[in-house]
Amino acid sequence: MRKLFGLAVVAAVVFVSGCSAQESTDVSPPAEVETQAESSTGDETQAESSAEPCDPSVAHPQGAFEFAPKLDDSLPAEWREEFAVILTNLQEVAPISSCLHDFTDYETGENSVKSPMSIYAWSNTVSNPWPEEKPGMEGTSISGNGSDTWMILEMRSDDLAGGNIFQYSVIAHEYWHVYQRGAWMADSPPQGSGWPVWMWEGGAGVVQNLYTAEHYGSSDFDNNLSPVIATALSNPSDFELYDRDGGAAQGESDINGTTQTFMVLALAKELQTTLGLTEEQAFALALNPPAKPDSETAFLDVFGISLDAFYTSLAQYPAVESGEDWFEGTVVKASVVMPSKDLTLTAILLANRLNSEVKERHIPGVSTGSERVHIKCTSPSLTPQHQPRYTSPICWHPKRELTPSNTG
């Protein structure tokens, strides 16, 4: 995340979702930026008055969730063309849940994620081209004001001119934050404690790299996300909060968000080891879990391992010299958690859908700490080799009063 918000817009903009870091030196957004999770913690009354949970498998009266890109002429034509390709690809592979239409802002009571969602993109060679419509935009993020939500892509000219893959991966990163919101909390206002920040940001970090690996043949996985700074992982729970909120996520020890991305990769590896999931199934669960159950043991309920035990497991990855000229210090030896070269987001989400087809089954060894309502999920026809061994809870909806939040 870099230069997320200008001070001028702080009062009006409620932070929705963090963004990808290209440089870590300028990541700290203003402390005054308020997260919806913070602002809504502790008030239980709104959830009880919400409508019935949305069923993503049923056609929504407002249709599919769409985007309305606004691409400024300051961007190179080839970027604008590539943007269209990327957005189309992502919408095909990972369509946004139409339940996002029903997302209700906790404070305003409005459906605050409107379709089509505006995407504002421009080159930082010019100032914000939409100062009247959306004053103070800068950086890359998903932002909102309680009435509407939009994507900001202020592209750095250095990235555009230098062919940096980040100019494309950031699109997938921010798109995934919208996907996460639809998948995790479309039927609930953000309140209480949701999944930790590292799952939001690390998930988006994984997706952005999976996307560029598949479509451009390169990603930060190629160099094992280096550097994942070893000392940063000494307290993994620090990554449950953003740097601005007193945590370590997207702080100075989280260069380009790589620590959080590493944590999600490590979770996927752990799920393969402990639950015997295939790589696709493990990533499907790590990237796309259900909204956080309202349980003392939510992480355990969903992943079959306690959060503390997972954090402890990270100690298994040794610290080694970075080997990079530009970074002195030790880094986590992350190579063992890198995904297979041929792993794709398409395969992961297919595994997700296939897993969802098998209803009324639970992952062996995973306790279900709360009552779940099983909903119908559509699925492509199953072939024997694609028969899932385990059920991903992606199409489960938790009880109405469960309280996910939007710390992403």
Ligand SMILES: [Zn+2]
């Ligand atoms: Zn992000």
